[in-house]
Amino acid sequence: MSEPRCPELTPAEFNLMKVLWRLRRATVAETRAALGEKGDELAYTTVMTLLGRLAAKGAVVVDREREPYVYKPAFRRESVLRDRLKGFLADVFDGEASSMVLHLVDSEQLSIEELRAIEKSVVEPEARAKRGKK
Amino acid sequence: MSEPRCPELTPAEFNLMKVLWRLRRATVAETRAALGEKGDELAYTTVMTLLGRLAAKGAVVVDREREPYVYKPAFRRESVLRDRLKGFLADVFDGEASSMVLHLVDSEQLSIEELRAIEKSVVEPEARAKRGKK
DNA sequence: CGCAGCCAACTACAGATGTAGTAATCAAAC
DNA sequence: GTTTGATTACTACATCTGTAGTTGGCTGCG
Secondary structure, three states: OOOOOOOOOOHHHHHHHHHHHHHOOEOHHHHHHHHHHOOOOOOHHHHHHHHHHHHHOOOEEEEOOOOOOEEEEOOOHHHHHHHHHHHHHHHHHOOOHHHHHHHHHHOOOOOHHHHHHHHHHHHOHHHHHHOOOO | OOOOOOOOOOHHHHHHHHHHHHHOOEOHHHHHHHHHHOOOOOOHHHHHHHHHHHHHOOOEEEEOOOOOOEEEEOOOHHHHHHHHHHHHHHHHHOOOHHHHHHHHHHOOOOOHHHHHHHHHHHHOHHHHHHOOOO
């Protein structure tokens, strides 16, 4: 029995998840406010609907102890990002990670310096420790 | 007037595009056959519907000179992949390319050796020439 | 010449998605 | 205590997606 995987998320749902990961946990109103700051104005009920769907598919946990309910992510951000990355890589680059990275460099979204820095951070132990935050 | 961008593609549509890029150009039947080899069995009319939608949104060009019609991609594969990558990066990793690559390495989808190889290929001129195929 | 196939156009349709309105409740303000 | 505001539970619904059926033309086979 491997760890339970996060269910598929639609773009709108994923967007909510990003907010929840940032806030750790939040009520509908709080979530809505955070979205608003990003420029995503959604009706209160829309946010509720989305959070409801996320709860239904098990992507968030709802604390119904006391109202207003508090929602929080059921899966670590890191692991969800990883899964998405994996899926994307398989879908678009046939799983060829290096091909993808090459594209990144080619299109100047990643510099050689960054590439070297990554390499270093993977090898060097103390840099390794730092990792994880980002 | 910058270059026209490829319109958004749904997963099913993108899947067809992958086939078309491989075949360069193809009829409905040929496309369908190629999909079949990959294990994607779709009804003839389904393939036609999808190609029709792709044509409608300008992602493929249709040669109606003589039947059966011949469909071919309206955009280079490379550029579409790039766009998708860019969108994904922005959406999932807030545009932080190095963060994404770090994830790749962490989850062992990319080895340090590959990373070094990429670095090299970007720097070295003759390796640079080779690039493009992949 | 009439039928069997191939093909394009049009139609169908269930399920997913994004977005939000309405009803019912409850608690705080007056 | 009645009105008001917050909050949740339903309901709504237009679109988009994936998948495919139906209709009718044209073409070559017998």
